[in-house]
Amino acid sequence: MTGSPSAFLGWSRAGCRLAELTPPRAIILDIEGTTTPIAFVRDVLFPYARARLPAVLRDKHQDPDIAALIYEATQLAGGRPLGIEEVTHLFLTWCDADLKLPPLKALQGIVWRQGYLDGTLRSPVYPDVPQALRKWRARGIDHYVYSSGSVDAQRLLFRYSDQGDLTVYFRGYFDATIGPKTAADSYRAIQRAIGHHAADLLFLSDSSAEIAAARSAGWQALLVERDGPMPGREPPAIACFSELDL
Numbered sequence: 753m754t755g756s757p758s759a760f761l762g763w764s765r766a767g768c769r770l771a772e773l774t775p776p777r778a779i780i781l782d783i784e785g786t787t788t789p790i791a792f793v794r795d796v797l798f799p800y801a802r803a804r805l806p807a808v809l810r811d812k813h814q815d816p817d818i819a820a821l822i823y824e825a826t827q828l829a830g831g832r833p834l835g836i837e838e839v840t841h842l843f844l845t846w847c848d849a850d851l852k853l854p855p856l857k858a859l860q861g862i863v864w865r866q867g868y869l870d871g872t873l874r875s876p877v878y879p880d881v882p883q884a885l886r887k888w889r890a891r892g893i894d895h896y897v898y899s900s901g902s903v904d905a906q907r908l909l910f911r912y913s914d915q916g917d918l919t920v921y922f923r924g925y926f927d928a929t930i931g932p933k934t935a936a937d938s939y940r941a942i943q944r945a946i947g948h949h950a951a952d953l954l955f956l957s958d959s960s961a962e963i964a965a966a967r968s969a970g971w972q973a974l975l976v977e978r979d980g981p982m983p984g985r986e987p988p989a990i991a992c993f994s995e996l997d998l
Contacts, residue, residue, distance in 0.1 A: 874913070
C-alpha cells in the first residue's frame with residue numbers, strides 16, 4: 753500500500769461511522785485487551801512469573817543474562833549493591849505494583865519462555881486477529897507490536913498462541929526500552945525505526961492514554977473496546993478488528 757490520499761471508512765458496533773482515516777502503510781498493535789484478553793496476562797502470566805521469580809533469581813543469578821538484569825535493577829533502585837534476597841524482594845515489589853520497568857519485563861519473559869516451551873502456557877488470541885492480519889498483509893500493510901512486555905515475551909505470546917504461530921505476520925516488535933507507551937516521544941522513536949511517515953501509521957490499543965500519545969505524535973489511532981464502550985472515551989473506537997474496512 754502506498755498511502756494514497758483516498759480514505760477508508762470503518763463502522764463502530766453501534767453503527768456510527770468512524771472518522772475518515774488515510775489508508776495506513778503499517779499497523780502497530782497493542783497486546784493486552786487488543787489482541788489478547790487482559791485476563792490471560794493478569795490472571796495467568798503475571799501469577800506464573802511471580803511464583804517462579806524467586807527460584808530463578810536464586811538458582812540462576814550468576815547466568816550472564818540474569819546477572820545483567822539484576823545489575824540494571826540495582827541501578828534503578830539507587831545503585832547500591834544488593835544481596836540476592838534484597839534483589840528478589842525488589843523484583844517482587846515491582847511485580848506487585850505492575851511497574852513497566854525493562855529489567856522486570858525481561859525477567860518475566862525469561863520465566864514465561866520455559867512455560868511456553870514445556871506446554872504449560874498457551875496464549876489466547878481473539879479469533880478476528882489472525883483473520884485481520886492475513887487480510888491486511890494481502891493488501892500490503894506491514895504489522896508491528898508495541899507492548900510493555902519485553903520483545904522476547906511478545907514473540908513468545910504470538911508464537912505459542914491458540915491461533916497458531918502468528919509471528920510470521922509481524923515485521924518487528926517494540927517494548928518499554930523505547931519509552932513509555934503514554935509518551936508521544938515513544939511513538940516518534942518507533943516511527944523513525946519503521947521509516948514511514950507518522951500519518952501512515954495506525955495504532956490500535958485499548959488504552960485511551962496510549963491512543964492520545966500516538967495521536968500527539970501525528971499517528972492515526974483507534975481505541976479497541978473488546979468489553980464494551982468505555983465511560984468518557986473519545987471516538988472513534990472499534991469492538992474488533994473486523995470492523996476496520998481497509
